[in-house]
Structures are given as structure tokens and as C-alpha cells.
Amino acid sequence: MSVPTQTEMELIVLELMLDGEKRTRAQAKEAIRQQLALSEEDCGLKTSSGVRVYQSRVGWAVSYLARAEMLHAVKRGLYEVTDFGRTCAEQYSDAKAFHRFLKETIANNNPWKRSGDEPATQLGNGGMVVEQTEQESEISPQEQIDAAFTQLNDDLQEALLQSILEKDPTFFEQLVVDLLIKMGYGQGRKTQVSNDGGIDGIIATDALGFDPIYVQAKRYTPGNTVGRPELQGFAGALGSISRGVFITTSSFAKSAVEWASRYPHATLVLIDGRRLTELMVQYDLGVSTERVYRIKRLDGDYFGDE
Numbered sequence: 001m002s003v004p005t006q007t008e009m010e011l012i013v014l015e016l017m018l019d020g021e022k023r024t025r026a027q028a029k030e031a032i033r034q035q036l037a038l039s040e041e042d043c044g045l046k047t048s049s050g051v052r053v054y055q056s057r058v059g060w061a062v063s064y065l066a067r068a069e070m071l072h073a074v075k076r077g078l079y080e081v082t083d084f085g086r087t088c089a090e091q092y093s094d095a096k097a098f099h100r101f102l103k104e105t106i107a108n109n110n111p112w113k114r115s116g117d118e119p120a121t122q123l124g125n126g127g128m129v130v131e132q133t134e135q136e137s138e139i140s141p142q143e144q145i146d147a148a149f150t151q152l153n154d155d156l157q158e159a160l161l162q163s164i165l166e167k168d169p170t171f172f173e174q175l176v177v178d179l180l181i182k183m184g185y186g187q188g189r190k191t192q193v194s195n196d197g198g199i200d201g202i203i204a205t206d207a208l209g210f211d212p213i214y215v216q217a218k219r220y221t222p223g224n225t226v227g228r229p230e231l232q233g234f235a236g237a238l239g240s241i242s243r244g245v246f247i248t249t250s251s252f253a254k255s256a257v258e259w260a261s262r263y264p265h266a267t268l269v270l271i272d273g274r275r276l277t278e279l280m281v282q283y284d285l286g287v288s289t290e291r292v293y294r295i296k297r298l299d300g301d302y303f304g305d306e
Contacts, residue, residue: 002042003036003038003042003045003053003054003057004036004057005057005095006057006060006061007095007096007099008095009032009054009057009058009060009061010061010064010065010095010098010099010102011089011092011095011098011099012032012035012036012061013028013032013058013061013062013065014061014065014070014071014081014085014088014089014098015089016028016031016032016035017065017071017079017080017081017085018081018085018086018089020080020081021080022074022078022079022080023078023079023080024077024078024079025058025059025062025077025079028058028062028079029054029055029058029059032054032058033054036054038054042054062079063155064102064103064106065079065085065102066079067106067109067158068102068105068106068109069082069084069085069105069109070082070084070085070088070102070105071085076166088101145295153281156277156281156287157274157277157278157280157281158277160277160280160281160286160287161222161249161273161276161277163286164219164249165219165221165249167219169217169219170190172217172219172249173190173200173201173217174190174201175217175285175286176200176201176215176217176245176247176276177189177190177200177201177203177215178285179247179276179279179280179283179285180201180203180213180215180245181203182283182284182285183279183283185203185205185213186203186204186205186206186213187203187204188201188202188203188204188215189201189202198216198233198234198236198237199214199215199216199237199238200215200216200217201214201215201216201217202214202215203215211242211243212241212243213241213243213244213245214237214238214241214243214244214245215244215245215246215247216234216237216244216245216246216247217247217248218230218246218247218248218249218250219248219249220248220249220250221249221250222249222250222251222273223250224250225250225251225252225253225256226246226248226250226251226252226253226256227253227255227256228253228255228256228259230246230256231246231252231256231259231260231263231268231270232259234246234268235263235265235266235268238265238266241266242265242266242267243266243267243269244266244267244268244269245268245269245271246260246268246269246270246271247271247276248271248272248273248276249273249276250272250273251272251273251274252270252272256270257270
């Protein structure tokens, strides 16, 4: 048979995982190849960037299913089906209907989704478009590229956040110091774990260290918000220091944000998990460039057009 579409592949991969086996992405790709009895020609079909089409579609299907909590990572890179995934497989036999439900579930599970956001019909804030497949013919190629870029960046940011959460708190403390150094604020160091006085890192913004920035890092899961008491404790630890940065993998309660904005004795900058991963991508911390696409347009000057 020919290589299934991305929409079809999502249900195929879920049904494969119903056998209870734990698989890596590579193992899932090989199992799908054998299950579908793909021909040598089908297996050799590649995207314009040189990736095998069936492998790309299986890989994305695993990512989507994991983000929808239909697959669970028992450890980094090794997946098994969840009870929710089994229930979904029992309820859906039509690939298109399952695809719509999968995208809606991912959008609603988005840890950065604000209350009041439409559940699954918007781009932005990391959400996906439920009807993207049906709408592709209605939007320009440039819009499709932009939407794909947004989706890839969102997937990368979620992967970064998950990787941070899998590390210990000491790693996260060093990460935030590394980030501020990458951003050009000066030289920094992580404080001693046993005696940090509530300060996890110090950035020296000048050679003599006259105007340092104090840093606190809290590695919380996305649903565990940082409240006003934590910020008050951090502010107290600043002493006479006039600048502080509080970085968390989760988010800040509204009351905490309002309190920090009015704090009179120091400038407090708050960076939540979403902003943290944006900055990591922007300043190339923990990421590498896989490939660069150059989009060209007609040169109106050369052809004498206005």
C-alpha cells in the first residue's frame, strides 16, 4: 500500500501501540513499515529536505499522541499507550474524525492556554488549528510556511520544557545563569546549594561587580504557579541589590505579578516557562540549527518594477 497521509498515520500509530509494547520512535517507524508492508519505492519516498516521508509521519504521529496524553513516555524517548489512548482508539475508527479530536485535545492541553481562549480554533499561543487540513487549500503558501514554523517552534519549546523538568534543580539553576550570560548581561555564577540565602545565581554586569543581578530559579510543573509569598521571599533575599530576576518553568499568579510590578525597592523581572523557552530558542541555549530555508522573491529593482 502507499504511505498513509499524516491524518491516517495518527490512528495507525495509536492502534499499533494498543499491543502494550513500549517503543521508541525508531521502533515505531520500523513496526509501521512492516505492518503496512511498504514497498521499497514507498520507503524511499523523501521530503524536499531529504527525510523519508513515512518516517516523518510516524514521528509526528508519536509526538501528537504524546502531547494529547494518549501515549506516555515511561522514560525519555520510550513510549507506551495510556488508558486514555485505549479509550480513544475504541471510540474512533475514522481517521479524519480522530485527527480533529486529537488536535483539539492537544490545543486544550496546551499549558500556555489562557482561560477564555477559544479551545482549538486559533493559531498563536502554541495552539493548533483543528481544521488545518481542510483549510490548507484556502490559505497562501506563505501562510502555510508561517503556520508550520510556528508549530515547529512550539514543539521545540515543549520539548525544551520537558527536558528541563527531567533534570534536577541544580541543572536548572545553572541553565538560568547560562541564559542571562547568553543574553549579554555579564558574567555569572551559580551560588552554593547549601548556603544560597534564597539566591540561586549572581550576574556581574561590570568587571568590578558594582551592580549585580540576583537570580532565583524555581523548577515547577506547569500547573504549579508561583505566588506572591515566593516573590516576597526573593525580594527579602535581595537586600540592597536593586535588580532581581525570578525564573520558573511554570507561571506566576496574577497577584504575584501585580505585587512585583509595584515593589518599590528593586526592579523585579519575572520570566515564566513560556518566555523562558522562547529566550532559549532566541539565544541558542540548549538548541541547535538543523537547517536553514531561504525564501526568495522577485527583484523588482532588477526588472524595473515599482
